Amino acid sequence: MVEKSTSTLRRIIHIDMDAFYASVEQLDNPSLRGLPVVVAWKGSRSVVCAASYEARSFGVRSAMPALRAERLCPDAVFVPPNFTRYKEVSAHVRDIFHRYTEIIEPLSLDEAYLDVTSPQGEASATQIGERIRADIFSELGLTASAGISYNKYLAKIASDWRKPNGLFVIPPSRALEFLAELPVGRLPGVGRINEEKLARVGVESVEDLRQLEADLLQKHFGKWGLRLFDLARGIDNSPVKPERLTSQISSEDTFPHDLAIKDLGPQIRRIASTAWAAYEREASMSNNFLARTVTLKLKTSDFRIVTRSRTYSSPITSVEDLISTAGALLNRIDLPEEQLYRLVGVGLSGISRDSPVQDGLFLD
Structure with missing residues (x-):
C-alpha cells in the first residue's frame, strides 16, 4: 500500500499516441504502411522527429541524427515532417479528451495527462481510457496507448508498458510490488x-x-x-496542470570522455539540432511561438558551469541560425585553452507568442 493516502485520491490517465508523426504519414499515404518510415529531413544536420515501429526494430529512435538512422536502416523511407498536419490531428485528439475531462495537461502533440478523478457517470478510469482509445481509432484510424494510476509518473510508466495500442493499470494496492x-x-x-x-x-x-x-x-x-x-515508494502528488506554458527548450549531453574546446564544434551542431527539433515540435502547437535568446552551457571537467547567451530583437528562424549563434557563443568562452569539458547544452528561451519583429539587431 502506498504510504501517503492523499495520492490514492486521484485517477490519472496518460495517453500516448503510438509513433504519432510516422503513423499520421502512414495513415495519409497507405503505400507507407508496413514500411520503415522515418520522419526527418535528410542531411548531416537533421535529426529524427519520429520513426515507425518497423524502423524502430532496426534501432532507429527519435532525436537520433538522421545519418545514423540511414546507417541503421538503409531501406528506411524518409518523409519530411508536416507539423501543420500533425497539429490538426492532435487538435482532434484533444477534442476527444475534452469529452471526458477538462483537466488536461498536454506534454506534446502526441501525449497528455488527464485527471478523471471527478465522477464520469459510473465509468471507471479504465473504462474512460478504453473509450478514449476507441474514439481515437474510430475517428482518426490511429492507435494510442494508455496508462492509468493514482499519480502522473506511474501513469506515464504504465502507458509504455503495453505499447503499442495497449492499456495498463497500476492500482495503489499493486504499486510497490510493481515498482520493486x-x-x-x-x-x-x-x-x-x-x-x-x-x-x-x-x-x-x-x-x-x-x-x-x-x-x-x-x-x-x-x-x-x-x-x-x-x-521509490510510489509517492508523487504533482497535479495535472491544464495550462502548461513552455518558458525554455534545451538539449544537453555529457560526453564519454572530456573534450577540448577545439573539439566541441560537432557536438554543438548535434545538440543544437536536437534542441531545434524539440523547439519545432513545441512551436507547432502554438501560434507565433517565438524564441529570441540562445544560451550555450558548458560544464568543465572539474564540474564548473559556464554559460553564454545572446538575445535578438527578432526570433530565431532556423536550425542554421541556432547552430551559428551557439558557435559564436563558444568563441566568447575565455577559459584557458587546455581546459577540458564534459558537457555541452544549447537552449532557446525568451519565449513569446507575439508577432515577430522584423529587424535583426542584437539586444545585448
Whole structure:
C-alpha cells in the first residue's frame, strides 16, 4: 500500500499516441504502411522527429541524427515532417479528451495527462481510457496507448508498458510490488549520469533504492534525493496542470570522455539540432511561438558551469541560425585553452507568442 493516502485520491490517465508523426504519414499515404518510415529531413544536420515501429526494430529512435538512422536502416523511407498536419490531428485528439475531462495537461502533440478523478457517470478510469482509445481509432484510424494510476509518473510508466495500442493499470494496492523490480532508470529524472551515480552506491533497481534512508539519499543527491525517496515508494502528488506554458527548450549531453574546446564544434551542431527539433515540435502547437535568446552551457571537467547567451530583437528562424549563434557563443568562452569539458547544452528561451519583429539587431 502506498504510504501517503492523499495520492490514492486521484485517477490519472496518460495517453500516448503510438509513433504519432510516422503513423499520421502512414495513415495519409497507405503505400507507407508496413514500411520503415522515418520522419526527418535528410542531411548531416537533421535529426529524427519520429520513426515507425518497423524502423524502430532496426534501432532507429527519435532525436537520433538522421545519418545514423540511414546507417541503421538503409531501406528506411524518409518523409519530411508536416507539423501543420500533425497539429490538426492532435487538435482532434484533444477534442476527444475534452469529452471526458477538462483537466488536461498536454506534454506534446502526441501525449497528455488527464485527471478523471471527478465522477464520469459510473465509468471507471479504465473504462474512460478504453473509450478514449476507441474514439481515437474510430475517428482518426490511429492507435494510442494508455496508462492509468493514482499519480502522473506511474501513469506515464504504465502507458509504455503495453505499447503499442495497449492499456495498463497500476492500482495503489499493486504499486510497490510493481515498482520493486523496475530498473531505477525508469524513474523520472534518472538519466544515464544519475543512473551511474546510483550504481556507485549499490542501487540498480527501485527495490535497491527503497532500502536507502532519506538522509543518505539527501547527502548524495541533495533535494533530488528526497524526491527519489518518495518515487521509490510510489509517492508523487504533482497535479495535472491544464495550462502548461513552455518558458525554455534545451538539449544537453555529457560526453564519454572530456573534450577540448577545439573539439566541441560537432557536438554543438548535434545538440543544437536536437534542441531545434524539440523547439519545432513545441512551436507547432502554438501560434507565433517565438524564441529570441540562445544560451550555450558548458560544464568543465572539474564540474564548473559556464554559460553564454545572446538575445535578438527578432526570433530565431532556423536550425542554421541556432547552430551559428551557439558557435559564436563558444568563441566568447575565455577559459584557458587546455581546459577540458564534459558537457555541452544549447537552449532557446525568451519565449513569446507575439508577432515577430522584423529587424535583426542584437539586444545585448
